Amino acid sequence: MKIATFNINGIKARINALLEWLDEAQPDVALLQEIKSVDENFPHEPFEERGYNVATHGQKSFNGVAILSKLPLEDVTRGLPGDDSDEQARWIEATVVGKQAIRICGLYLPNGNPVPGPKYDYKLAWMERLKTRAEALLAAEEPALMAGDYNIIPQAEDAKRPEAWTKDALFLPESRAAYRRILNLGFTEAFRARSQAAGQYSFWDYQANAYGRDDGIRIDHILLTPQAADLLIDCRIDAEIRGRDKPSDHVPVWVELDA
DNA sequence: ATGACAATCAGAGATTGA
Numbered sequence: 001m002k003i004a005t006f007n008i009n010g011i012k013a014r015i016n017a018l019l020e021w022l023d024e025a026q027p028d029v030a031l032l033q034e035i036k037s038v039d040e041n042f043p044h045e046p047f048e049e050r051g052y053n054v055a056t057h058g059q060k061s062f063n064g065v066a067i068l069s070k071l072p073l074e075d076v077t078r079g080l081p082g083d084d085s086d087e088q089a090r091w092i093e094a095t096v097v098g099k100q101a102i103r104i105c106g107l108y109l110p111n112g113n114p115v116p117g118p119k120y121d122y123k124l125a126w127m128e129r130l131k132t133r134a135e136a137l138l139a140a141e142e143p144a145l146m147a148g149d150y151n152i153i154p155q156a157e158d159a160k161r162p163e164a165w166t167k168d169a170l171f172l173p174e175s176r177a178a179y180r181r182i183l184n185l186g187f188t189e190a191f192r193a194r195s196q197a198a199g200q201y202s203f204w205d206y207q208a209n210a211y212g213r214d215d216g217i218r219i220d221h222i223l224l225t226p227q228a229a230d231l232l233i234d235c236r237i238d239a240e241i242r243g244r245d246k247p248s249d250h251v252p253v254w255v256e257l258d259a
Numbered sequence: 260a261t262g263a264c265a266a267t268c269a270g271a272g273a274t275t276g277a
Contacts (some may be wrong), residue, residue: 206264
């Protein structure tokens with residue numbers, strides 16, 4: 001089963017590029033972030049005619065996550081638990097059943113800039129809630145994954161110019177420590193389980209020809225429970241689509257699982 | 260230190276992103 005995560009930076013602006021990639025990559029499941037759409041305006045037809053079931057958790061203008069799946073989506077839940085007053089659409093999960101059931105969580109972790117400030121406080125608080133959900137997933141002792149735009153640069157080798165990010169919410173020690181606390185509960189970060197190569201990025205800014213200079217960062221991640229990690233066959237980044245017309249600033253990251 | 264670039268909503272320019 002091929003499961004991908006892709007921050008599309010707006011479904012309306014990205015529909016053609018997304019469909020082109022879906023037709024080529026043929027993921028069984030695609031977790032989308034930054035759909036920037038309310039649920040009612042998210043297109044279903046182009047995905048359904050390709051055999052995908054669609055579940056969305058959107059809001060007006062910003063954020064928003066979705067799941068496309070060729071397998072039926074079961075037990076869909078929306079919103080990260082732990083704060084009923086949080087109205088930002090950044091979390092969706094569902095179960096898909098292939099050879100076995102997998103719980104699949106899609107997330108769009110807050111950016112957190114500028115630092116310091118309320119947005120950074122929100123990021124850290126959101127990560128604490130994520131840790132709580134992650135602990136519950138591990139306690140279930142079943143195949144599960146949490147994939148999406150983490151807005152975290154885990155290590156210096158995950159940035160072309162780490163020195164440019166030292167005061168940024170994506171790379172501050174406190175941000176990275178919060179990410180490691182989740183990882184260290186017992187998750188496997190799929191890409192690093194397959195490759196120790198530096199210079200592998202999933203985001204390039206639109207500005208200053210960042211992609212042309214390969215001035216990127218790796219901030220889109222797939223975390224596997226031990227039971228899912230046992231099924232890991234491959235993990236790759238579809239970096240080349242960043243060079244196409246009307247690209248997102250992120251590219252897809254995917255895992256192949258024996259499931 | 261600022262702005263560069265893109266998307267959204269709205270119908271100009273502010274806001275958000277990373």
